[in-house]
Amino acid sequence: MSAAGGRRPRARHVQTSFHRRGNTIMTERIAIIGGGKIGEALLAGLIRSGKPIKDLVVVEALTERAAELAGDYGVRVTQDVRDAAESAQVVFLAVKPDAVETVLRELARAEDHGETERITVSLVAGIPTQRYEALLPAGAPVVRVMPNTPMLVNEAMSAVSAGRYADTEQIDLTVRLMESVGRVMVVPETQMDAVTAISGSGPAYFFLLVEALTDAGVGLGLTRVQALELASQTLKGAGQLLADSGVSPVDLRAAVTSPAGTTAAALAEFERYGIRHATNEAARAAADAGRQAARRVDVEGSRPGGALVPERSDEPR
């Protein structure tokens, strides 16, 4: 199963996508392994993008969750990784890091029935492409992507890095798929843990701020409903202004901050309580957690026949 023995002869590429300026038609066959939060975000984003996709299948083991996804999105949902992979040109891995090896073992056994070589695209934090390449058949193309949940509304920020055997066409295909659900930045894989700490986990930081701002509003006498609407629309408007104006966040902040005014009073408190230090430490912790996941999988993966995933259960997550 190991790829140690060099590069596999590359399957002949047959063009299955037609790309027109501003009107991309996709005919890819896509499998998403893992119907959890990010798997669903990808599924929803791809469907919402309106791009025709020839075949879209999701692998989800929990019966209730599988029924929910099939009902909500009208896609085929199976429990069989190999079956889903065999009909797919692009296989997205959206499982937790600890489940990667188990899934790869199934993927490695999947036959290649398509006209084009199958690409494994991992959305998993922390695990390097090298690890996938070692478990998939020799020379199998792997691409690593770090998306974020705004994929649900086609506003993802995704970073893409190529593994050793992914060629330009396969990287372009991944980039185009991810562009249909948001923006894409191509980065060297060495930057992936940093990317994860900023944009992968990033939405949670802003949601935390909205939560805290909502609580603060309630403390000042607003109803929770009022405070949440005020905080949420402010986040949306500020994000839109930052994205559309081309003005730096420093200047945009200065434009809100009237001399000796309310904003200056608030910002002084943020600084006094160390918002920059807290943010820096938070990002470092996120990047470290990614590296730890990689180490954990490496250690467990090296244990012959070792249990790679905890027992699966139908307990709600």
Ligand SMILES: NC(=O)C1=CN([C@@H]2O[C@H](COP(=O)(O)OP(=O)(O)OC[C@H]3O[C@@H](n4cnc5c(N)ncnc54)[C@H](OP(=O)(O)O)[C@@H]3O)[C@@H](O)[C@H]2O)C=CC1
């Ligand atoms: N959430 C996020 O914002 C982001 C997450 N990611 C990455 O996405 C991955 C998934 O995270 P998230 O969606 O949050 O987690 P969830 O727990 O919501 O989803 C994990 C999914 O993996 C499935 N799974 C577990 N083991 C197996 C297996 N052996 N075979 C098939 N499927 C399996 C689970 O299925 P079951 O329901 O049966 O347990 C579940 O659907 C992680 O690796 C994370 O690093 C990346 C970027 C952002």
Ligand SMILES: O=C(O)[C@@H]1CCC=N1
């Ligand atoms: O929390 C996590 O591990 C995943 C990766 C990035 C966002 N969520």
